[in-house]
Amino acid sequence: MKEDEFLTVFDPRGRVDAARVAPAPRLAALEGLRLGVLDNTKWNAGRLLRKTASLLGERFGFATIDYYRKESFSKAADAALLARIAADNDIVLTAIGD
Secondary structure, X not given: OOOOOOOOOOOOOOOOOOOOOOOOOOOOOOXXXXXXXXXXXXXXXXXXXXXXXXXXXXXXXXXXXXXXXXXXXXXXOOHHHHHHHHHHOOEEEEXXXX
């Protein structure tokens, strides 16, 4: 995918008004980066994310892997938490985990 291309994503909740946002540019390499892992607190999310982060860490040799948890899967992550994740990490992994 080119940097100036957009994806269309359909939201099953019904009509949602949202601004178009370009995807983040792809990195050339992952080795040595700081990985942030955001657990949305769904029942299987933590387990899925820890195993995935471990496998990715073995493959790419991240400098650090930092874990974070949202307050609730049904609420947006707190702005302060998102700011901390963005400041302390180069890339982020998250998933639903159901």
